[in-house]
Amino acid sequence: MEGRIAQLQEFLKESPNDPFLKYALTMEYVKLGEDGQALAGFEDLLSAHExxxxxxxxxxxxxxxxxxxxxxxxxxxxxxxxxxxxxxxxxxxxxxxxxxxxxxxxxxxx
CATH class of the missing domain: 1.25.40.10 (Tetratricopeptide repeat domain)
Structure with a gap:
């Protein structure tokens, strides 16, 4: 999973406003139990990609x-x-x- 997170973060460097990439990264954090990161990701999605x-x-x-x-x-x-x-x-x-x-x-x- 850690590799997937790194890969998604690299993709986001190229496309920082892609809601699907942000969503995918947030869901990886959910799977890993990284609640703070997941919450931040969801909040960002709601504010930037309502x-x-x-x-x-x-x-x-x-x-x-x-x-x-x-x-x-x-x-x-x-x-x-x-x-x-x-x-x-x-x-x-x-x-x-x-x-x-x-x-x-x-x-x-x-």
Whole structure:
């Protein structure tokens, strides 16, 4: 994984504003349990690439894993707005289900 992080960091030097590369690097930090780096990556994605829909689901799940339920719900709600605007109905469905589960209105096993 460390090699993958170094590789992604090199790619980011060439394309520092590429949201996919930032997202991929953030997800590597999540996998490694590097919570501070992961949180910083998610926050950067939200501020610099608000319309990158993939961020919202995974950031919400990350927050839920840290027992930050209220913030996760906010992230899902913002993601649903962005997905609706971008007409990304697949992401919208995933975000809705995550939101319903986080609010206790849906059993994730259903």
């Amino acid at each position: 319309d990158y829909v993939g961020t919202y689901y995974h950031f919400g799940k990350f927050l839920e894993s840290k027992q930050e339920q209220d913030r996760a719900i906010e992230i899902y709600e913002k993601g649903m707005q962005i997905a609706q605007q971008k007409r990304n109905f697949h992401a919208l469905g995933e975000l809705r289900n995550a939101h319903l589960a986080a609010t206790g209105l849906l059993d994730e096993d259903e």
